[in-house]
Amino acid sequence: MEKETLKLRPAVCVKVIYLFGSSATMGVNFIAEQDAWMSILLAAIFTFPIFMIYARIMRLLPGKNLFEIFEVLFGKIGGKVLTVLMGWYALHLCGMILLDFTDFIRICIMPETPQLPIMIGIFLVIAYMAKSGVGTMGKWSTFMIIVTILIIASTVLLSINKMDFSRMMPIFSHSPATIAASAVQLVVFPYLEVVTILCATGGMEREDNPYKMYTYALLAGTAVLVTICLRNLFVLGPTVVDREYFPSFIAVKIINVGEIVSRLEGLIAMNFIIAAVLKLTVCLMGAAKGMSHLFGIADYKKLVMPVGLLAVMISTAVFQSIMEMRNFLPIYEYYSIPFQIVIPVIAWITAEVKLRRTKNSLLSAGTENT
Amino acid sequence: MVTAIVIILYVIVILLDFMASGGSWPMKERVVYWAVLALSFSGMLMASLGIQVPGPSGVIRNIVEFIVPGLK
Numbered sequence A: 001m002e003k004e005t006l007k008l009r010p011a012v013c014v015k016v017i018y019l020f021g022s023s024a025t026m027g028v029n030f031i032a033e034q035d036a037w038m039s040i041l042l043a044a045i046f047t048f049p050i051f052m053i054y055a056r057i058m059r060l061l062p063g064k065n066l067f068e069i070f071e072v073l074f075g076k077i078g079g080k081v082l083t084v085l086m087g088w089y090a091l092h093l094c095g096m097i098l099l100d101f102t103d104f105i106r107i108c109i110m111p112e113t114p115q116l117p118i119m120i121g122i123f124l125v126i127a128y129m130a131k132s133g134v135g136t137m138g139k140w141s142t143f144m145i146i147v148t149i150l151i152i153a154s155t156v157l158l159s160i161n162k163m164d165f166s167r168m169m170p171i172f173s174h175s176p177a178t179i180a181a182s183a184v185q186l187v188v189f190p191y192l193e194v195v196t197i198l199c200a201t202g203g204m205e206r207e208d209n210p211y212k213m214y215t216y217a218l219l220a221g222t223a224v225l226v227t228i229c230l231r232n233l234f235v236l237g238p239t240v241v242d243r244e245y246f247p248s249f250i251a252v253k254i255i256n257v258g259e260i261v262s263r264l265e266g267l268i269a270m271n272f273i274i275a276a277v278l279k280l281t282v283c284l285m286g287a288a289k290g291m292s293h294l295f296g297i298a299d300y301k302k303l304v305m306p307v308g309l310l311a312v313m314i315s316t317a318v319f320q321s322i323m324e325m326r327n328f329l330p331i332y333e334y335y336s337i338p339f340q341i342v343i344p345v346i347a348w349i350t351a352e353v354k355l356r357r358t359k360n361s362l363l364s365a366g367t368e369n370t
Numbered sequence B: 001m002v003t004a005i006v007i008i009l010y011v012i013v014i015l016l017d018f019m020a021s022g023g024s025w026p027m028k029e030r031v032v033y034w035a036v037l038a039l040s041f042s043g044m045l046m047a048s049l050g051i052q053v054p055g056p057s058g059v060i061r062n063i064v065e066f067i068v069p070g071l072k
Helices: A008-020 A033-060 A067-110 A115-132 A134-158 A176-188 A191-200 A210-236 A238-243 A246-251 A265-294 A299-319 A322-369 B002-024 B027-048 B058-065
Strands: none
Touching: A008 A134, A008 A191, A008 A210, A008 A265, A033 A067, A033 A176, A033 A191, A033 A210, A033 A238, A033 A322, A033 B058, A067 A191, A067 A265, A067 A299, A067 A322, A115 A134, A115 A176, A115 A265, A115 A299, A115 B002, A115 B027, A134 A176, A134 A210, A176 A191, A176 A322, A176 B058, A191 A210, A191 B058, A210 A238, A238 A246, A246 A265, A265 A299, A299 B002, A299 B027, A322 B058
16 A cells, blocks of 8 residues: 655644644634633643554554554454444544535525535545645645634734633633533544544654654644634633634624724635645545555555545535534544544554564564574 | 536546546456445435435434433
């Protein structure tokens, strides 16, 4: 199978954009209302050990994607079973993000346009990017992260005159249990969705440090999420943020500086398009690599188009409305745990045991020879 | 109109993606390609005609609710 690795900087950029992807417009989980920023920080703390496990897997088996790692660790049959599971997760996630993305366009920008042609348009973009390979995606992310950060920074600065900082008060008005529950939801969505990057890319260059990469990505991604959360909170207040489907879009919509700088919601749409394209490309690559690995096809790019169309088909059937998608979130928390935590942890433990055994057998063979 | 868009899309994909390089592919790759393409086409055609295709969410919901009964 084709080896596709990323260098440290593109790998961090891909992960950061991936982390705040949907949050660019949908905002961040707001169960804890004005204490949501604490939930994000707590979620980052909860996520850190899992990210270190992902990094350890990459360190133990460098240059391999998750599907190749499964085959090395669990043999042909076990590897195929896990490939089916992770490939399905990547494909299903691709369908859900695509629906979320087109829902945003349909509700906020083009209410008269049918959803399917919008999905097809987006599909063509992500299929092109997925066919271009991991290297192109990394370079694209390195440039686009500057654009997205500039957009977020400018929306924060321009909305200062609309901000009411007292909306953050009273701090700790929610119980620690509520804040922790909100943090757990954030761990599952968006933090640990990063697992699909393990499926899509063949790890990193050997000389780069995966622990550093995951730590940088976590810190930068959390900083962006906290910024988005606080901007929305200060501009709209907790009640409005909780009620809106796309609070970031609404928060930026009301920016008005001297009757000249206004109607900037297009910037938020642009941010969402950039982030969604990246997220969808990663998921599509993961699903196509999973399927090509399953059927023993050497080049995953041959399957990008049919698998992408399958993701579009899934997105047409996955939910009937945005409300149904929101209602699915509590189910998604449990549904995603096997893919995001259980399977990677099993792979990590197996890799540690197998590599230790190999080392021990090599050492004993060495002492016998001497 | 949407059905026409779907059909045109598949014609373009077959012409530009499969015909351009797929002629020389091994049989296994062709079978997988066409099988996945046919599956997606049938689903998208039904969606374009307004026929509701059953999605995976119901099954996932049932499985999760079976494992975690408190969610119901």
